[in-house]
Amino acid sequence: MGIVIYWDYRSVDGIQLPVQRIISAAIGYPVELILGDHFPVEGYHRIRRQYDGGRILNRISLFKRMHGLNDLLLLVIPDDIYADSSDFVFGLARESIGSAVVSTARLRNEFYGLPEDIHQIIERTAKEGAHELGHLMGLQHCLKPECIMYRPESLSELDRKERYFCPDCRSQLPLMR
């Protein structure tokens, strides 16, 4: 089993390689990058103007079956997403189907009316991606604010996290093969 990042071409461009590199370093395993098309996201909510993250995970699962992919798949999209009781989520994962999604919508300074910062968007996308992949590898949330598996409630909490799993979480990462 491998790990694949599927980068919807509408997502932030020019940061794919550094994000791939940081995620791979964090989880200690090579990660394949697919520079993808417009991924057929489903579950648009007209009033919220957001997509239902659960529906997107279902669609990823279907995509994997259609392409005979057994890898863990992390989809990166620019569309804002929500899930269950949360008004928004930076990302979402479902371990049972090996599928996860990260939205760059709220990771961009632009969303908050602030000037774009390429360094910040790389860090945020990589941390969020590694977090969701951590869930796909069986990890739960961690209480240490600096750990990748900490659940950030805000962008500043995400920024406060390090690029790495704490020793406890790292020891729980399976040896991928």
Ligand SMILES: [Zn+2]
């Ligand atoms: Zn989480």
Ligand SMILES: [Zn+2]
């Ligand atoms: Zn941890």
